[in-house]
Amino acid sequence: AQSVSQHNHHVILSEAASLELGCNYSYGGTVNLFWYVQYPGQHLQLLLKYFSGDPLVKGIKGFEAEFIKSKFSFNLRKPSVQWSDTAEYFCAVTPADRGSTLGRLYFGRGTQLTVWP
Amino acid sequence: DGGITQSPKYLFRKEGQNVTLSCEQNLNHDAMYWYRQDPGQGLRLIYYSQIVNDFQKGDIAEGYSVSREKKESFPLTVTSAQKNPTAFYLCASSIGQGSDGYTFGSGTRLTVV
Numbered sequence A: 001a002q003s004v005s006q007h008n009h010h011v012i013l014s015e016a017a018s019l020e021l022g023c024n025y026s027y028g029g030t031v032n033l034f035w036y037v038q039y040p041g042q043h044l045q046l047l048l049k050y051f052s053g054d055p056l057v058k059g060i061k062g063f064e065a066e067f068i069k070s071k072f073s074f075n076l077r078k079p080s081v082q083w084s085d086t087a088e089y090f091c092a093v094t095p096a097d098r099g100s101t102l103g104r105l106y107f108g109r110g111t112q113l114t115v116w117p
Numbered sequence B: 001d002g003g004i005t006q007s008p009k010y011l012f013r014k015e016g017q018n019v020t021l022s023c024e025q026n027l028n029h030d031a032m033y034w035y036r037q038d039p040g041q042g043l044r045l046i047y048y049s050q051i052v053n054d055f056q057k058g059d060i061a062e063g064y065s066v067s068r069e070k071k072e073s074f075p076l077t078v079t080s081a082q083k084n085p086t087a088f089y090l091c092a093s094s095i096g097q098g099s100d101g102y103t104f105g106s107g108t109r110l111t112v113v
Helices: none
Strands: A010-014 A019-021 A031-038 A045-050 A056-058 A064-068 A073-078 A087-095 A111-116 B004-007 B010-013 B019-025 B031-038 B042-049 B064-066 B076-078 B087-094 B108-112
Touching (some): A010 A019, A019 A111, A031 A064, A031 A073, A045 A056, B019 B031, B019 B087, B019 B108
Antiparallel strands (some): A064 A073, B031 B087, B087 B108
């Protein structure tokens, strides 16, 4: 079965610090990749996604992620975090090979980001 | 606005009782999903349904049941057989088979008292 690993369970940063959250997956075929964010008391929202093309994808609120196929990674980055970025972040992967019977999402365990003002 | 509605937002259940969580979507999505979210464990798939009148077990289906009689609705029943039902439950839907990502509901927090 596919698995998604998020290396950091809890990250604490000061405002204006740079952010990188790691995500690795264990599927050898073609994949679609996602980062979701869950702000306190809110539902999960899509932050960004990668299907094909430029491996550096830009999402909302200044976030970006880079797909490195050789490393099976899809790390999330932001050059300068804000207090309002405090949230839980989930990486998710779905197989996208031609003939895949189900594009279910496999989620990592999540990374809680706390940003101090 | 199109979206997914989960109700109730908070639910309390006595041990030994069954309880049903509602999930309705007006996005005309084919597929619907139920996830359970526990601290430090991420989202775990309980059941999913790709079309009406069909559904499949996910990774942690024991103690749960679902139905998909209408495209818009995918209720989840937490039965008395579920040994640790206190959790946050998320419903999601997707166009087709989910390869384009999900739209999530706001969740139901179930507490067994």
